[in-house]
Amino acid sequence: MSEKTIYDAAVIGGGLAGLSCAILLAKKGYKVVLFEKGTYPAHKVCGEYISMESWNFLTEELGVSLATMHLPFINRILVTSAKSKNVKAHLPLGGFGISRFTLDYDLKKIAEKNGVMVFNNCKVENVDFLNNIFSIKTEKGIFESNTCCGSYGKRSNLDAKWKRSFLTENNTRLNNYIGVKYHVTGPFTADEVALHNFKDGYCGLSKIEDEKYCLCYLTKASNLKNNNNSIEQMEETVLYKNLALKNIFLTAEKLYEKPLVISQVSFSNKTRVQDHVLMLGDAAGMITPLCGNGMSIALHTAKLAAGHISSYLQQNISRAVLENNYSKDWKKNFGKRIKMGRFIQRFFGKESFTNIFLIVMKVWPAFTKKIIRLTHGNPF
Numbered sequence: 001m002s003e004k005t006i007y008d009a010a011v012i013g014g015g016l017a018g019l020s021c022a023i024l025l026a027k028k029g030y031k032v033v034l035f036e037k038g039t040y041p042a043h044k045v046c047g048e049y050i051s052m053e054s055w056n057f058l059t060e061e062l063g064v065s066l067a068t069m070h071l072p073f074i075n076r077i078l079v080t081s082a083k084s085k086n087v088k089a090h091l092p093l094g095g096f097g098i099s100r101f102t103l104d105y106d107l108k109k110i111a112e113k114n115g116v117m118v119f120n121n122c123k124v125e126n127v128d129f130l131n132n133i134f135s136i137k138t139e140k141g142i143f144e145s146n147t148c149c150g151s152y153g154k155r156s157n158l159d160a161k162w163k164r165s166f167l168t169e170n171n172t173r174l175n176n177y178i179g180v181k182y183h184v185t186g187p188f189t190a191d192e193v194a195l196h197n198f199k200d201g202y203c204g205l206s207k208i209e210d211e212k213y214c215l216c217y218l219t220k221a222s223n224l225k226n227n228n229n230s231i232e233q234m235e236e237t238v239l240y241k242n243l244a245l246k247n248i249f250l251t252a253e254k255l256y257e258k259p260l261v262i263s264q265v266s267f268s269n270k271t272r273v274q275d276h277v278l279m280l281g282d283a284a285g286m287i288t289p290l291c292g293n294g295m296s297i298a299l300h301t302a303k304l305a306a307g308h309i310s311s312y313l314q315q316n317i318s319r320a321v322l323e324n325n326y327s328k329d330w331k332k333n334f335g336k337r338i339k340m341g342r343f344i345q346r347f348f349g350k351e352s353f354t355n356i357f358l359i360v361m362k363v364w365p366a367f368t369k370k371i372i373r374l375t376h377g378n379p380f
């Protein structure tokens with residue numbers, strides 16, 4: 001009877017964080033298995049504006065051919081409010097637009113090319129840790145591994161299994177949001193990411209590949225509830241109060257029939273290590289989308305985790321040190337950024353606050369620059 005494979009690393013969730021970590025570890029020669037509950041390619045709720053800080057990592061370390069994809073570069077931001085106030089600013093580092101449909105699928109192909117065993121349509125149901133080995137129960141059987149990463153996004157069945165504290169919080173301003181996304185075409189500005197505010201939410205518009213634009217908004221779940229759970233009604237009664245946004249919705253040609261919708265988005269604090277599993281990307285903590293930095297943080301967490309996991313697999317550090325070093329590194333790199341994102345989110349969505357914020361941004365450009373700097377990182 002052949003012996004059961006014990007993988008060096010098991011990765012739960014094949015979004016940006018999971019796929020990148022799996023690729024980096026496979027490139028170092030480790031045996032890696034990745035489980036994704038969905039399929040590829042697939043659309044995801046995301047504004048699809050990526051800060052330039054990730055460009056070199058994606059192209060040079062992961063091998064994504066971004067330069068040949070004719071992607072739009074974005075170096076300006078426009079912020080509007082329902083009271084028709086608006087501010088334009090230059091984005092010092094800038095970013096680019098690419099759909100998750102394209103990017104995640106590309107990364108999945110790169111992972112497989114580098115030897116990662118990718119199982120899609122394969123939800124992880126449970127993780128046990130016994131005798132220094134993880135036993136991962138999935139829809140396709142039980143797998144064993146020396147290390148394990150949880151890169152399953154903002155919320156998953158495993159959070160409930162582990163009784164993670166953010167799930168038991170009452171509804172606060174940090175949780176219970178919904179996200180809605182469309183791909184559209186229309187006469188919009190190619191090199192600008194727009195952030196249009198409305199009551200209890202904001203909507204981003206920016207260009208992606210193939211002359212398409214991503215129109216994506218975040219709002220409190222109560223907005224939907226107060227509109228008979230109808231997205232269309234909510235857009236007409238709430239979002240259209242910002243005339244710039246109304247104009248976009250009325251001129252945009254939607255490229256798929258129904259929007260993609262997610263619920264239960266939470267920006268609460270989360271643990272970075274849970275039952276010896278290293279948490280990556282949104283599973284470790286989510287920055288508010290108005291910062292346009294969640295994808296870069298997800299990619300960067302993958303790089304940090306892969307480095308520490310490799311040291312552990314080389315037997316340079318113990319498991320306790322691996323967990324401690326990753327947690328410390330995470331806090332050092334993202335702690336302030338995530339806090340700042342939450343702080344700014346308070347000002348957006350409340351009409352008077354948003355207007356004051358926009359006035360300050362307009363008369364004091366150094367303030368805008370500072371905010372952008374505090375919510376973004378450097379190339380990694």
Ligand SMILES: Cc1cc2nc3c(=O)[nH]c(=O)nc-3n(C[C@H](O)[C@H](O)[C@H](O)COP(=O)(O)OP(=O)(O)OC[C@H]3O[C@@H](n4cnc5c(N)ncnc54)[C@H](O)[C@@H]3O)c2cc1C
Binds near residue numbers: 045050217283
């Ligand atoms: C409305 C909105 C707009 C945003 N806009 C932007 C933006 O413009 N720019 C930006 O940088 N960031 C943005 N973000 C944030 C960004 O989308 C996330 O930070 C990023 O997707 C996190 O990547 P991830 O790999 O951690 O998670 P994900 O990309 O969510 O991947 C997690 C994967 O795990 C899988 N999974 C879950 N549970 C299991 C399980 N039990 N077993 C197996 N697989 C599982 C899921 O199917 C999924 O594919 C936005 C977020 C929202 C909500």
